[in-house]
Amino acid sequence: MWLWLALAGCGGVDQDSAVDVPPEMSAVDLLTRVSLDLRGVRPSLDELEAVEADPAAVEGYIDSFLQDERLTERIVSMWSEIYLTRQDEFELEAEDYGWDETDEPAFVLGVGEEPMRILARVVTEDLPYTELVTGDWTVLNEVVGLAWPTDYPEGETGNRVVHYTDGRPAAGVLATNSMWWRYMSNGTNYNRGRANAISKLFLCTDYLEKSIEFDRDVNLLDEGAVNEALKTNPGCYACHASLDPFASFLFGFHYYDYDGLMDISYYHPEREFLWQEATDLQPAYYGEPGYSLSDLGHLIAADPRFAECAVEQVWKSFLQRDVLLEDLERISALRETFLGADLKVRPLIRAVLNTPEYRAGETDNAVYVPLKMVSAEQLGSQIEAVTGYRMTSEGYDMLLNDDVGLRTLAGGVDGNFVTAPARAPMATLVLVQERLAQAAADFVVEQDLQSETPTLFTEIGFSETIASNPDAMVAQIQALHLRLFGARIATDGAEVEANLALWTELYDVSLSQAAAWKGVLTVLLRDPTFLMY
Amino acid sequence: MSRRVLIPNLLSRRSLLGASAASVGILGLPFRPGYASPLAASAYKYIFVMNYGGWDPTRVFANEFSNPSVDMERLADSVTLGDLTYVSHEDRPSVDEFMHAFYERTMFVNGVLVPSVAHENCLKISMTGSTADGRSDWPAILASNQMSSFSLPHVVVGGPSYPGPLAGVSTRTGSSGQFEGLLSGEILEESDLPISLPASDLQEIMAHYMDKRVAAASMSARFAAEAALTESYANALSQANELKGLLHLADWSGGSALSDQLRLAVDLISMGVSRCATVSFTPGWDTHTANDTDQSNNFEELFIELLDLQRSLEATPGEVADSLADETVVVVMSEMGRTPQHNDEKGKDHWPYTCMMICGPGIQGGRVIGGFDGLYYGQKIDLATAEPSDDGVDITAASVGATLLQLADIDPAEFLTGIDPITGMLK
Numbered sequence: 001m002w003l004w005l006a007l008a009g010c011g012g013v014d015q016d017s018a019v020d021v022p023p024e025m026s027a028v029d030l031l032t033r034v035s036l037d038l039r040g041v042r043p044s045l046d047e048l049e050a051v052e053a054d055p056a057a058v059e060g061y062i063d064s065f066l067q068d069e070r071l072t073e074r075i076v077s078m079w080s081e082i083y084l085t086r087q088d089e090f091e092l093e094a095e096d097y098g099w100d101e102t103d104e105p106a107f108v109l110g111v112g113e114e115p116m117r118i119l120a121r122v123v124t125e126d127l128p129y130t131e132l133v134t135g136d137w138t139v140l141n142e143v144v145g146l147a148w149p150t151d152y153p154e155g156e157t158g159n160r161v162v163h164y165t166d167g168r169p170a171a172g173v174l175a176t177n178s179m180w181w182r183y184m185s186n187g188t189n190y191n192r193g194r195a196n197a198i199s200k201l202f203l204c205t206d207y208l209e210k211s212i213e214f215d216r217d218v219n220l221l222d223e224g225a226v227n228e229a230l231k232t233n234p235g236c237y238a239c240h241a242s243l244d245p246f247a248s249f250l251f252g253f254h255y256y257d258y259d260g261l262m263d264i265s266y267y268h269p270e271r272e273f274l275w276q277e278a279t280d281l282q283p284a285y286y287g288e289p290g291y292s293l294s295d296l297g298h299l300i301a302a303d304p305r306f307a308e309c310a311v312e313q314v315w316k317s318f319l320q321r322d323v324l325l326e327d328l329e330r331i332s333a334l335r336e337t338f339l340g341a342d343l344k345v346r347p348l349i350r351a352v353l354n355t356p357e358y359r360a361g362e363t364d365n366a367v368y369v370p371l372k373m374v375s376a377e378q379l380g381s382q383i384e385a386v387t388g389y390r391m392t393s394e395g396y397d398m399l400l401n402d403d404v405g406l407r408t409l410a411g412g413v414d415g416n417f418v419t420a421p422a423r424a425p426m427a428t429l430v431l432v433q434e435r436l437a438q439a440a441a442d443f444v445v446e447q448d449l450q451s452e453t454p455t456l457f458t459e460i461g462f463s464e465t466i467a468s469n470p471d472a473m474v475a476q477i478q479a480l481h482l483r484l485f486g487a488r489i490a491t492d493g494a495e496v497e498a499n500l501a502l503w504t505e506l507y508d509v510s511l512s513q514a515a516a517w518k519g520v521l522t523v524l525l526r527d528p529t530f531l532m533y
Numbered sequence: 534m535s536r537r538v539l540i541p542n543l544l545s546r547r548s549l550l551g552a553s554a555a556s557v558g559i560l561g562l563p564f565r566p567g568y569a570s571p572l573a574a575s576a577y578k579y580i581f582v583m584n585y586g587g588w589d590p591t592r593v594f595a596n597e598f599s600n601p602s603v604d605m606e607r608l609a610d611s612v613t614l615g616d617l618t619y620v621s622h623e624d625r626p627s628v629d630e631f632m633h634a635f636y637e638r639t640m641f642v643n644g645v646l647v648p649s650v651a652h653e654n655c656l657k658i659s660m661t662g663s664t665a666d667g668r669s670d671w672p673a674i675l676a677s678n679q680m681s682s683f684s685l686p687h688v689v690v691g692g693p694s695y696p697g698p699l700a701g702v703s704t705r706t707g708s709s710g711q712f713e714g715l716l717s718g719e720i721l722e723e724s725d726l727p728i729s730l731p732a733s734d735l736q737e738i739m740a741h742y743m744d745k746r747v748a749a750a751s752m753s754a755r756f757a758a759e760a761a762l763t764e765s766y767a768n769a770l771s772q773a774n775e776l777k778g779l780l781h782l783a784d785w786s787g788g789s790a791l792s793d794q795l796r797l798a799v800d801l802i803s804m805g806v807s808r809c810a811t812v813s814f815t816p817g818w819d820t821h822t823a824n825d826t827d828q829s830n831n832f833e834e835l836f837i838e839l840l841d842l843q844r845s846l847e848a849t850p851g852e853v854a855d856s857l858a859d860e861t862v863v864v865v866m867s868e869m870g871r872t873p874q875h876n877d878e879k880g881k882d883h884w885p886y887t888c889m890m891i892c893g894p895g896i897q898g899g900r901v902i903g904g905f906d907g908l909y910y911g912q913k914i915d916l917a918t919a920e921p922s923d924d925g926v927d928i929t930a931a932s933v934g935a936t937l938l939q940l941a942d943i944d945p946a947e948f949l950t951g952i953d954p955i956t957g958m959l960k
Contacts, residue, residue, distance in 0.1 A: 186651060186652075188650065189651055193651060193653075193654070200666075206665060206666065208654070208663070208664035208665050208666075209665045212648040212649070212664075214646060214648045214885070214927070216908075216910055219908060220884070220885070220908075220910075221602075221872065221873070221874070221908070362755050362756045363756060364756055364757040364758075366757075369758070370756060370758055370759070371756075371758040371759050371762060373762060389726075391724050391726075392724060392725045392726070393720075393723060393724045393725055394725070395725070398724065402705070402707070402708070402711075403708060403709065404709050404711070405711065406707075406711055406715065406720075408705055409704065409705065409707070409711065409712065409715065411700065411701075417693050417694045417695055418694065418695075418696060418700070418703075419666055419667075419695070419697075420666075420667065420696070420697060420698060420700055421700060422700035422701050423700065424700075424701055424761070424762060424765040425701070425762065425765045425766040425769040426700070426701030426702075426704075426765070426769050426772075427684055427685065427704070427769045427770075427772035427773040427776060428704050428712070428715070428773075429701075429769065430766070430769040430770050430772075430773040431715045431716065431773045431776070432715065434773070435715060435718060435720060435721055438718070438721065438728070438730060438731060439721050439724070439726075439728045442728045442729070442731075443726070443728065498742075498745075498746070502738070502739075502742050505738050506735055506738055506739075509732075509734050509735060509738065510732065510735060515731065515732075515735060518731065519731065519735055519738065519739050522731070522739055523739050523742050523743055523746065526743060527746065527750075528746075528747060528750050528762070528763055528766040529750065531762075531766070532759075532762055
């Protein structure tokens with residue numbers, strides 16, 4: 001939030017004229033970047049060819065990608081690194097609700113993704129961003145929707161818009177079980193940690209960033225003295241004056257039994273007034289009194305910091321870097337765009353995608369982002385898009401889980417201890433990439449061997465060799481580079497030469513065309529450029 | 534109880550480095566084998582043992598028999614060895630055995646302030662010095678200081694890890710043997726769609742190709758960001774290849790028992806794979822009921838393993854010193870302490886002052902620093918001497934962390950604003 005304070009003193013400098021703006025990346029590179037960001041996959045051949053023929057066509061594709069249904073999963077993925085609710089386990093399991101053990105993967109995802117799926121609907125249906133904290137609906141899959149008190153229809157499946165039926169106030173993500181299962185509050189914390197989570201996630205203000213002053217004159221063994229200090233001691237009061245009334249809104253989610261099915265699955269209107277016993281501080285939002293969680297949602301929605309925080313989060317998510325002082329003017333403009341679009345998020349995303357920081361080509365200026373690294377999920381989704389292979393174990397997506405999977409080893413976030421994704425390759429990511437590449441190459445070659453409409457191996461059968469049909473071999477390698485990297489390589493170029501040499505070496509050892517092609521595809525999927533965009 | 538002591542493999546990087554250093558010594562250059570002089574800070578390794586749940590320091594570390602505010606344990610007594618006084622009890626013979634064997638290299642840091650009473654907050658504070666997101670924990674910072682020298686600079690065998698911006702530094706071995714499966718490739722065979730690995734000779738051909746390809750990519754970088762990413766990739770690939778070579782030299786799958794975790798930690802450190810390791814011990818420290826029995830049992834169990842750990846380190850050759858014990862700093866901690874008095878259920882609740890035990894080179898062993906006042910709050914100390922001082926400052930998790938960084942010759946100011954190390958803790 002320092003950003004906005006600083007902005008207040010800023011003049012109206014045109015940022016683009018104040019610094020040397022680097023050239024834009026090529027239209028094909030931009031197409032690839034936007035496609036990976038908004039759809040999680042690389043562009044199709046048709047899309048590549050269209051943009052190669054007419055670079056201006058990239059703008060139309062960006063608009064269409066913003067309407068792509070895969071944007072939902074990208075929003076879920078990107079904001080899972082902010083909300084940190086997508087954990088591997090919760091206090092209750094699918095079996096506690098009578099589901100089978102095999103339903104646990106869907107249960108864990110359904111719980112962990114609830115807040116992000118609400119946001120994703122707000123984004124993809126062009127609802128005002130305020131709906132995030134004021135809506136009377138949620139989005140759940142069948143395992144969680146039927147476990148919790150919602151109107152999820154029996155017999156249906158998949159993520160659906162549903163409503164809680166236990167009388168909880170309409171407050172969007174603030175009234176979700178997921179949020180408060182992730183951000184539990186113990187007996188004496190009285191929801192302060194939860195209030196700070198709200199402040200951090202939706203106002204970009206983290207009370208815990210401030211140093212905690214500990215006054216030795218307060219007797220910690222005397223609960224009354226502690227409570228008095230929180231109201232009167234300057235070292236405590238500075239934060240608790242606003243934090244504690246904020247926390248008082250949340251007592252409907254007060255739990256007595258942290259793994260009690262009824263206790264933590266249901267909202268408890270009868271507990272809303274427990275603040276009287278806990279802190280005796282009436283619910284209020286920075287001095288403005290309220291009564292229900294619904295009031296809190298509306299008060300947050302009306303706070304300018306709410307929209308400002310959204311702009312910061314979109315900016316950071318798409319640039320993969322923190323906000324810099326040099327960004328002030330840019331973000332101010334983006335905020336105006338957001339407000340001018342009635343707080344619809346897609347126009348804001350489009351505006352971010354239009355900025356020179358996002359579109360920068362070759363430059364050493366750290367303000368601009370000419371290259372990014374794919375996330376663990378993007379690595380998985382782009383491999384799936386080109387080969388059809390997705391790695392799962394015991395029903396868990398291996399790139400979305402750490403209990404049995406490889407999420408943090410691939411640079412992902414576990415929501416608990418690892419709260420920031422890797423932004424540069426490390427040994428374990430390289431190992432994950434290698435194993436994924438080996439599996440995906442094996443999978444797609446075996447599929448294409450038996451298919452009349454092959455996925456990747458469109459230029460050859462698997463009986464040709466370099467000796468029998470060199471032109472087809474070269475064409476196949478060119479086709480792989482185009483599909484995987486969007487790169488047209490020359491027939492007599494170094495890439496073709498190196499790949500053919502590798503193919504020959506593998507074939508000489510294995511005497512198998514399929515094994516040789518699996519090897520070539522494996523190294524292409526392991527290429528460093530496959531991680532970067 | 535016996536511990537398998539892994540002798541460093543002759544081909545490991547550390548052994549090679551050691552051999553090179555020895556060769557230099559033979560040539561008359563200023564290298565002295567053994568631990569005749571203080572080690573360079575760069576030679577220190579670290580094992581963090583997190584006892585999550587909140588231990589009761591009055592069972593071992595806090596000699597508060599004369600403090601009327603504190604419920605001490607019946608039949609317990611204080612024992613002093615050198616300048617180190619600890620709490621002894623017949624139910625905890627391993628504590629006595631540990632102290633008698635290793636008190637000279639052991640320091641207690643008592644009255645460490647972790648200004649919260651929520652487990653999650655305290656855990657983060659004790660490991661990073663702050664509740665704020667985006668801070669890296671001590672082992673990650675220590676490991677990052679020599680990142681390119683280790684394949685797994687910080688290995689998290691168990692317990693918390695807050696890599697923060699140093700995301701590539703810390704690696705979990707996985708709760709179900711994923712890391713081993715990744716190294717061996719067996720993870721492909723165990724997935725829902727089992728896939729066989731390519732034959733090993735084909736894998737070698739591909740590996741050779743990858744080495745050349747990645748080197749070429751590094752050479753052709755066009756701008757700074759591309760150069761940084763491709764260089765990182767090249768390093769990561771090299772480290773990954775090294776790790777595969779270590780597959781059968783350590784028991785990666787291990788188990789969750791502290792003994793198993795520590796064995797892997799020692800193996801990886803001795804082989805030069807890791808500089809830092811984090812393990813955890815969670816037998817049920819959060820004793821809101823039955824505090825005395827449970828805490829006593831937990832400490833006895835803990836010190837059995839710590840005793841074994843020190844003996845294992847002593848029996849393992851160091852990189853430059855005689856033994857790994859001379860190079861390895863073991864930091865034993867719990868995210869919070871417990872109230873000085875029992876509650877109605879004979880338990881003790883959360884308390885924002887805790888203790889730490891540090892064992893190893895570079896610190897002033899055989900000494901207790903800090904302590905508690907009449908309200909069982911931490912005493913202030915003078916940072917330069919680590920002696921009690923009314924004009925001094927609180928011992929905080931952050932100041933202890935800053936001291937660990939200082940010990941490794943890392944400027945704490947690079948990571949912690951306004952936090953000074955307790956230089957009086959260091960030799």
